[in-house]
Amino acid sequence: MDTSLELLSERILHVFGHIRQCLSEGLEFVHEYDFGSTTVLKLKVLAIHTGAKRKEKVILMARNLPPVFACVECGKQATQLCGCCIYEEEAFYCDECGAEHECGEDMMLPVVNSPRMGVCGYCGEDA
Ligand SMILES: [Zn+2]
Numbered sequence: 001m002d003t004s005l006e007l008l009s010e011r012i013l014h015v016f017g018h019i020r021q022c023l024s025e026g027l028e029f030v031h032e033y034d035f036g037s038t039t040v041l042k043l044k045v046l047a048i049h050t051g052a053k054r055k056e057k058v059i060l061m062a063r064n065l066p067p068v069f070a071c072v073e074c075g076k077q078a079t080q081l082c083g084c085c086i087y088e089e090e091a092f093y094c095d096e097c098g099a100e101h102e103c104g105e106d107m108m109l110p111v112v113n114s115p116r117m118g119v120c121g122y123c124g125e126d127a
């Protein structure tokens with residue numbers, strides 16, 4: 001590992017050490033990340049996870065049900081959004097209306113279950 005990476009992982013461990021001390025049940029807080037195209041998350045600690053200690057690191061403990069977005073043209077369930085218009089207005093489209101959208105299909109991004117949807121061309125995880 002080069003020194004900058006080592007420093008970074010040390011810093012991350014340091015930060016997580018602090019997070020553990022700062023968080024408590026019921027606490028609401030804001031987390032901002034990616035300072036290029038910042039995503040702001042409003043978070044709330046619902047409960048403290050208790051369970052057997054595992055060797056493997058936790059990658060994903062829980063996931064929300066994906067919110068449903070309606071097509072702005074016809075009201076059907078949206079499958080895509082325009083990566084260009086989303087900064088100005090609601091820009092969710094179903095398959096048919098998306099195909100006719102003026103910005104063209106190159107600007108279309110899939111609707112995914114993530115607060116990063118539509119940011120920096122984010123397309124979700126492949127899986
Ligand atoms: Zn539609």
Ligand SMILES: [Zn+2]
Nearest residue numbers: 082084085103
């Ligand atoms: Zn557009």
